[in-house]
Amino acid sequence: MDSDHTLPTYTPSTPSPSYSTILLPGERTVEQTQRQALSSYTGSFRRITDDITLVLKDQRPGSIVPAYGRNALLEGALTIEMSFYSSKTTLIASSFTMWQSDGSSSARPPLNIPFVLVFPTTYQDGGQEYPLPPTFDSEGSPASCSYTLTVALSKPRQLLPFLTQSETLSIPLHYYPRSRPHAPILPSGLSFMSTVKSSPEEWHQVMSTMNSVPSSGIVPIQCSLFIPSVQVFALTDVIPFHLQLRGPKSSLSAFIYHVSSPTGSNSSLGIIGTAIRVYISRQVIVKVGEEKIHRKRVLGEGTLRALSSSSDIKPIFRHSSSTDGLDTLDWEGELQCNKEITTPGFSIPQLAVKDSIVLSITPPQPLTSPLLRLHHEHVIRLATDPWSDQG
Structure with missing residues (x-):
């Protein structure tokens, strides 16, 4: 290269214009290539262990290994099982040798081996x-x-x-030891009002209180649930009961609030916003190591009928003749276990199954009501068979 020649001067290029996908006034799109969606699959990948369940979305149905493309979203859910450890307890383990060879080559077992075993109690x-x-x-x-x-x-x-x-x-x-109540309950068709005075010993009174907000000035309501005095019922028994609420008229008026519909067999009919339930509840308590696991379920829902006149759909205010001046509201109804229940309660060190009759009352508009929710459980026993005078 000739040393006398010098390089031309360099002038930097002007910056490239900024790019935007937003069209300016007067511009229009001539052609556009659609971008492929990140994933068009709707299946999911699932991996489950004893304590963890992992689910990944947007996978090819039936895929064994999750697959993703560029800029794909790895989306899914993780579930962690927080549970007590399990244990297994052997209650009985009886074994019997029915036949054993004496070691000789001619020893042959009999073709038929009768046996009789007594199931332990x-x-x-x-x-x-x-x-x-x-x-x-x-x-x-x-x-x-x-x-x-x-x-x-x-x-x-x-x-x-x-x-x-x-x-x-x-x-x-299956082992189902049979049991039955030690006494009968009143025949169906006999109301509480017709028997409580002539045969008061046939009824057991379960007392509880529906408390009120202290600042409301409302007197708490006394609740009496009358059930058959035997307190042991067969799984198939129809259990009659009577519910009575007792208090000043101001307290009962706050409880009633509004009337909705004619009385019937539904537990919540008759009063708007008020839920009255009488039901059979089962509590299962399992001891695992030093921990106890509790579970509850409803075995049967009761029906309630408000005691009212034919011209009035409200429960009747019954004014007491005593000097306390309290009024009452009355319901009657029946309870029965669901048909799929086949086992009564029992209790062993590792497992306890307890049954109760529960009274639950939620006042209308519980957040603003002067009355508080009531939940009261009364322990009963269930038996496999109904009472019989044949022993």
Whole structure:
């Protein structure tokens, strides 16, 4: 290169104009390439362990390994199971040898081996004896109780007699020890009002109080739930009851609030915003190590009918003849367990099943009502069979 020649001067280019997908006035789009969606799949990938469940969205249905493209969204959900550890307890484990070879080559088992086994009624735990619990496997329950009859056949192998081959046959068994109430309940069709004076011993009074907000000046309402005095009922029994609310007229008026519809067999009819329930509840308590797990479920919902005249859809205010000047509101109804309930309550150290009749009353507009919600449980016993005079 000639040294006398110098390079031309350099002038920087002007900056490139800024780019935007937004059209300016007077501009229009001539052609546009549509961008492919990040994912067009609607399936999901799921991986489950004992404690964790992971779900990933937007996956090809049936895919074994999740797949993603450029700038894809990894979207899903994570569920963590927070539960108590489980345990298994063997209540009884009885085994019997039905036949055993004497070792001779001519020994042959009989073709038919009759047997008779007595199902035990108790078991030992910690040096104490407890009744054997019934078969139990309830929906939503954290525990179950089951029994199995197993027949095991062991025989030596022909080439290696010191090794044995086994064959087992297992059959699940149900254990339902029968029980019945020690006394009958009143025949259906007899109302509480017609029997409480002539046969007061037939009824048991369950007392509770519907409290009020202290600053409201409203006197609490006394609640009496009358149930048959035997307090032990068969799973199929129709249990009559009578509900009476007692208090000054000002308290009962605050409770009634408004009237809605004619009385019927629904537990919440008759009063707007007021929910009155009488039902059978079951509590299952499972002991796992040092922890206790509690579960509750409703076994049967009661029906209520407000005692009213034919011309008035409101429950009747019954003015007391006593000197306290209190009025009353009265309902009557029946309770019965759902048909799928087959096991009464029981209690062992590892598992307790307790049944109760529950009275639940929620006042109208509970956030502003001067009355507070009532929830009262009264323990009862359930039996497999109804009372019988035949013993």
